[in-house]
Amino acid sequence: MNNRKRLVVLGGGESGVGAAILGKDKGMEVFLSDFGQIPERYRQQLEAEGIEWEQGQHTLERILSADEVVKSPGIPPTAPVMKAIAEKGIPVISEIEMAGRFTDAKMVCITGSNGKTTTTLLTYHILREAGINVGLAGNVGRSLALQVARTPHDVYVIELSSFQLENMYEFKANIAVMLNITPDHLDRYDYKMDNYVKAKFRIIRNLTSEDAFIFWQDDPTIQRQLEQIATEARLFPFAEHEEHQSHAWVDDAGELVFDTSETSLKMPRAELSLNGLHNLYNSMAAGLSACLLDIKKEDIRRALSDFEGVEHRLEPAGTVDGVRYINDSKATNVNSCWYALESMPKGTVLILGGKDKGNDYSEIEPLVREKVKAIVCMGKNNSKLISYFGGIVDQIRDTHSLDEAMAACHEIARPGDTVLLSPCCASFDLFSSYEDRGRQFKQAVAEMK
Structure with missing residues (x-):
């Protein structure tokens, strides 16, 4: 038998x-x-x-x-x-749940609607450069289960989507990171934000008093959920400016401060390799994780200042005829586009479109009014975008391929303008993935030169 x-x-x-x-x-x-x-x-x-x-x-x-x-x-x-x-x-x-049964390695687990990949790769970069035997897994890197089976590590840095968190029960993080929660994948969650929030918060299941929960202090959704649930974990909130119980912030002198019982340090914000407010938060989350793992101060400072960023996330794609092109194809939801626009100048030509996941575009409307001179819609069906933004920007174009979209951008943009691909939508109507969309965009820019 x-x-x-x-x-x-x-x-x-x-x-x-x-x-x-x-x-x-x-x-x-x-x-x-x-x-x-x-x-x-x-x-x-x-x-x-x-x-x-x-x-x-x-x-x-x-x-x-x-x-x-x-x-x-x-x-x-x-x-x-x-x-x-x-x-x-x-x-x-889930695969993560299964892998966790067969390892006692430390787990740094990172989730959020936006910034997961950058923060995961940045945390991995800090630990690897500090000489830690570290593995990269989850949404990026190789399978956690395969690494546990064949190439075990002392620490794993794991990017976790809400989908991966759904079928995790006994798995436990040592450090759980929650960057933010904004509407995304609502088609998976019966269009109920509460279901999506609960899926995200599975990351803090099973945390003990020896574990840490790092989160953005000013996210209203995270704060509301923390008022409704209990966790034994030590809390390490971060914020742009110091607030009650903050453990990372920027002080009045422009110094980025990390304050934990394991490690405390300061470094000039200007020395961070990643620019923009969203990347400040990503750097804070990664730096706090490193502090809690007792990484040396000089290793943390150096790694935060020499990290090279993530493909398809506010990635410069080149300048053609005085127009700067930015590849932000990884912006598959509205909040991610908000962060991109927040760091853009006025005179931006914004490429939107793809597979809509129940998007609410009101979040980016103020920034669109302030910074966007034209919107180029790129998708099989752009009617929702045209209906929403038609009276908000001076020009809006309806295109159904990358070639059409690039031709429209070339016609509209003037020297000194920026063309930003930050679509707010999934890529699957015209492309195989957001990576495919981003690479085709970069190739199209290269061919314009």
Whole structure:
């Protein structure tokens, strides 16, 4: 009789294949199923490991024989296969939850509607440059499960989306970071903000008095939620200027202050490698995490001043005929665009559009009125954008491809202007991903020179 645990993994991407390999290494009987097509490199990996897999279908008989299911974060709970699993009462967990069972490494976990990737990479950069044996996982980097299985580290820095947090139960962060919460992915959460907030706050599940919760002090949604729930964790709020109980802020002399029981330090804000208010908050969150891990002051200062930033996030794409082009393709929600506009000059030509996720554009309306001379809509259906912004900017263009959008920008922009791609929307109507959108934009700028 076979008493091995039967593990079914749904999704053949980075997280799914990593979970399958970890399951195999732990002696489980593993089957991986992907309703779509598994990328070639992952198929080769599964073959090399001798793990059974299927693509283009879900064989329910195999799936419903599982003792436990690891689900890709991209599969919604409303998918037919998930409904069938729920009816059978089979436990469903995330790859992060599974990986956490097999490591006692320290976990620095970062979430938020905006700034997650920058803060995650910056925190990883600080720890790596300080000589820590650190791994990068979650939404960026390699699968946490695969690293736990094959290349274990002492510390992991993990970017966690609300989707990944949904199926985490016993997993525990040592340092949990919440950058901000603004409306995003509401189509996944029945268009109820409260459901999205609760998903985000799963990051503080299981925190003890020895753990830390770092968060932006002036986020009203975070503050409201903290009034309704209890956590044993030590709290480390940060703010632009010192407030009651702040642990990171900028003082009147322009010095960035970090104040924790483990490490306290100051450095001139002007020395930060990342500019803009949003990046100040990202630097504060990363710096506080490093302080709590007792990283040397000089290592923190140096890493905060030489970090090179994130592709597709306020990334200079070049200057053509005196017009500056900025790639902010990673701005897939309205609040992310707000941060981009906050750092832009007047005379900005703004490219918006893509797959709308239930967006409320009122948040950026004041900045659009102040700084934007024209909006170029780039998507299959731009009617919502045109309806909202039509009377707000002097010029608005309806385009349905990158080529059309770039031609409109070239026609509108004058020397000294800035063209900002900060779409507020997902990319999937015209592009395969926000990375694809950003790279095509950069290529188009290069070809204009």
